[in-house]
Amino acid sequence: MLQVSYIRENREKVLERLSVKNFKQPELVDEIISLDEERRQTQSQLDSTSAEANSIAKQIGELMRQGQKEQAEGLKAKSPALKERVKELGDKLASLEEKLQSQIVLLPNLPHTSVPKGVSAEDNEVAFEYGEKPSLPENALPHWELAAKYDIIDFELGNKITGAGFPVYKGKGAKLQRALINFFLDHAEEAGYREMQPPIVVNEASGFGTGQLPDKEGQMYHVGIDNLYLIPTAEVPVTNLYRDVILKEEELPVKNCAYTPCFRREAGSYGAHVRGLNRLHQFDKVEIVQISHPEKSYDILEEMSAHVQSLLKKLELPYRVLRLCGGDMSFTSALTYDMEVWCAAQARWLEVSSVSNFETFQSNRLKLRFKGKEGKTQLAHTLNGSALALPRIVASLLENNQTEKGIRIPAALVPYTKFEWID
Template sequence: MLQLNYIRENRDKVIERLGVKNFKEIGLVDEIITLDEQRRKIQSESDALSAEANSSAKKIGELMRQGKKEEAEAVKSQSSGYKEQIKSLTDHLDRVEQDLNAKIVQLPNLPHTTVPVGVSADDNEVVLENGTIPTLADDAVSHWDLLTKYGIVDLELGVKVTGAGFPVYKGKGARLQRALINFFLDEAAKVGYEEVQVPIMVNEASAFATGQLPDKEGQMYHVTHDDLYLIPTAEVPVTNIYRDVIVKEEQFPIRHCAYTPCFRREAGSYGAHVRGLNRLHQFDKVETVQIVHPDRSYDALEEMNTYVQGLLQKLELPYRVLRLCGGDMSFTAALTYDLEVYSAAQKRWLEVSSVSNFETYQSNRLKVRFKNQDGKMQLAHTLNGSALALPRIVASLLENNQTDKGIKIPKVLVPYTGFEYID
């Protein structure tokens, strides 16, 4: 969440940047500032009253030691109302702070100054395109037909076992999944990401700390009996490793990668854009997370962006990089790059990665801090990126590499799959 002192000291800038995200409840900013003024006033009154009560208590003790019982009783009588007054102020302060906290978490992160103005995905800025879009044979088909043709993913069996959006991978399809996961993890290790294996369910505190709650509550699967949430991405448990942790500045950059299945309720149900593997309720992904010094977070973002591009280049997939406009960004991000691959049979771009800098938005909730060179506590910056999400990668690999001999596997994956073709 945004830092309260920043909102108080930069009201006009906050309102201007929220406008770039098309945030409609701008009045919340002034409500938060007003509540903060009330909070500070009540706190000041409570502190002053507590100081008076302490002073009176000392005075009473001193008078009693001097044998001046009547004077002590007089002071005691005068100060008898302090306790109730302090309790009343404390109760009032609690109510104001609860209201303040409830409102401040409704504000999204402020977009970076380079974020384009826009309202939808149509307004995203294409930063670059790379690779050659393949020309397919006239009889080429979309990946959902290839899944059935080669018997590698059974969507209907997934419906039987669980429901729509929960595919069953079979034979070479399952081996391709495993090959991609291992390839992504091995590549991450080469550039210094420490692999961690994390739970795929988190508690409410963890979901709140990374910004999934309260913003994305309807998109997460909730295990109500235990009050746990199935993760939408490994970003949530990995980043929460550092919740309430004071790290040392020399630890930066902290870099982790993790493979997990991911779960999202918001998958669509109609149209070609959600057919096959295009949008699922359960999917596999390798995630990269960094916790860094604030001065170096945008360098880290560019590095993560370049790293994901390298994976796509090794997979020989044509791709493009988008800088998301304010209206298409997530609630928590300050700047996001989306990476999309071209799916030749569908003749459309498919998002396969988002790489984002959250600045202090997550770390303020997480309370992940470090002591800077001046000896003062400071919030770290957090970043994450998909490296990579598998379903649309698989869809594009199948469609773009279909040949008379079968589906050709990119050279970099053959040592992992043990086969050159799906046939």
């Protein structure tokens, strides 16, 4: 959530940056500024009226102690009107604050100045590309056929138990999942992240704190009777661990990671491009989250991107890094890098990670602050990234490493799988 003081003091800059995200309601900015002005005026009137009421109350007390009852009674006659005015102004202020809040949460985060303009994924910039695309035999199979051939993932069985998008992993397929989770967690620990095991259902306040609500409620699974949400990513509970917290500057950066299952409705997703593991309703992911000093957050973003890239290199997967354009960025992000791996049998790039800096957008909602060495309290910056999401990593590993003998497991993963081949 943007800070209203920043909007008020930087109207033109806010409008210019929002245009990069193709924001279509510039009049909302002026409405917020107008509401804020009325709110501040009302607050000033309430303060002065309350001060007058308090002053009269003190005078009445003093006059009564001095035995000047008649003068005290004269002042008492003013009290009911002042009290009524205080109540009216208080109610008006509460109404204005509620309306201001309902409007300001509709504004997306401002994109960083390095974010390119664009309207869709086609306008994203390729910042870096690594590795050679493998050459596969003519009879190469896509991962969903490989999964059936080696009996390691059963999409139909998952459909029977739950529905489409909920696969069942079997035998070496299940072991590969577990191996990847441990591989990612161990490397996160080596990079200085503390492992957490958070709940996988969250309340409304948590969804609001990290920006999923009210923007993405249609994509989240909602447990109506309890008004709880299944998490779309571990970012939500892990970042919310610090809601309403004031950290010390020397505690920064805070580095946490977590493995969780993730749940996304993916409404409207259909077609060949979402076959197999390409898009699921339930999937496993390791998430890295940092809370940073504002002056260091963009260096940390690069560090987090490098960490994700190191995992892809160890898994011997060709990948590229995209700097997302304004039109393809999330509501909450100020700058996002997407990592895509080459999936050889499908001959297409698949996104496996997003690493984002949210600056103060989430921390303002979370009231996540830190106290500097000079004693000043300010909002921290929050960042997170997938390190990594499993489904498309598995898809790429299966497709890229298929041979006549079977599917080769990358050397770095063998200590975790305890096998070198799926055959």
